[in-house]
Amino acid sequence: MHKLKIILLLSFISSANFATSIISPALPQIQHIMHLNNNNISLIVSVFLISYVLGQLFYGVIAGKIGQIKALRWGMIIYFIGVAISLISAYNLQFFYLLLGRFIASLGASSGLVCTIALINNLYTDKSKIKQLLSYTILSFTVAMYLGAYLGGVLTAYFGWQATLYGSLVHAILLFIFTFIISSIEKKSTLNNITSISSVIKNQLLALKNIKLISFSLIAALSGNIAYLYAVESPLITHQQHNFNLSAISYGRWNCLNAIGMILGAIITNQLLKIFSAKKILIYSIIIVFIFCIFSLFMQKFLHPLSFFTITTGIFLFSSAIYPCAIFYASNNSTCKSSAAAMSSFINMLIISIFVTIIGLLRISNFDKLFVGLLIYSIFCLILCYYMKKTNLRENYQF
Secondary structure (H helix, E strand, O other): OOHHHHHHHHHHHOHHHHHHHOOHHHHHHHHHHHOOOHHHHHHHHHHHHHHHHHHHHHHHHHHHHHOHHHHHHHHHHHHHHHHHHHHHHHHHOOHHHHHHHHHHHHHHHOHHHHHHHHHHHHHOOOHHHHHHHHHOHHHHHHHHHHHHHHHHHHHHHHHOOHHHHHHHHHHHHHHHHHHHHOHHHOOHHHHHOOOOHHHHHHHHHHHHOOHHHHHHHHHHHHHHHHHHHHHHHHHHHHHHOOOOOOOHHHHHHHOHHHHHHHHHHHHHHHHHOOOOOHHHHHHHHHHHHHHHHHHHHHOHHHOOHHHHHHHHHHHHHHHHHHHHHHHHHHHOOOOOHHHHHHHHHHHHHHHHHHHHHHHHHOOOOHHHHHHHHHHHHHHHHHHHHHHHHHOOOOHHHOO
């Protein structure tokens, strides 16, 4: 299979990450222009995540009916429409239109995650190849987050926050074009197995009863919590707190450290999977993220840009191993890959949405929202790993 098509396929899984990160450097400017408080500005990400959760179920059903590629294509059309609606707020400064557009755009972009995971699981019968390909999804997340943050910083600094929405429009158009290039990836055997919507929903409900799928989806959410909490809190931390006073473009440049961390993490994880079991890599990665969060709280009074981004780089480096290892066990635990991928993504994003929203509403500093929030969830993941070991959730997914 042509490597270009695989690269283009992986670009869809991070479509929502790009849509989130490109507007992230503009949040302080949006907050100032629209006279919003911190809780209101966090709604931009929260609304996006809530819609993203709903999209996992929606595209799980649609993909089972019309196929993953067509579902991706329709998703990109909806993504484009949502961004176009957001542009209304760029001219009338009505926060409602920005939120409405973000909700619709997220509903479209959400097709990328569930459809891509299903396509990857259907590409190979060899589970080791699936794990290695899933490990490269972190590279896709990294490129999307870094390019989004850097491009968003440049656009905001030179053209204003509205320019980030035009960047998202171009992104939606490119992904729509990509769906025609990768159309041959979808196996004919998969298309022939397309069934009725009622059967798809039945398979999803059956997947929802799978304790292993639920447990590993909850663990995979730690990686998403890191990405989305960082996206909403770090621009405010570096702009308002600790006397960082970073401009939008400087914020984008500093984010290259996180990109380096995620790229190294993806490469290291891919190699470690050839030597160690995914369960060991998963557990040790969670423990190290926990340690970084503890360290950041002790260093809070002494932080400056270099130390702050060094800590976040370390967290992103080890979080790179959490998502591919956990999502492999979660999504590859059913004969119906679309249903397993849909329910796994739904649970994953549901927890991220709830967690990020709750943390955003707390009356604590942005710094504490980021690191205390991640500390709490990493503890939850470690407890969940211990629970699975004690309750004998074994077979191929044993701890």
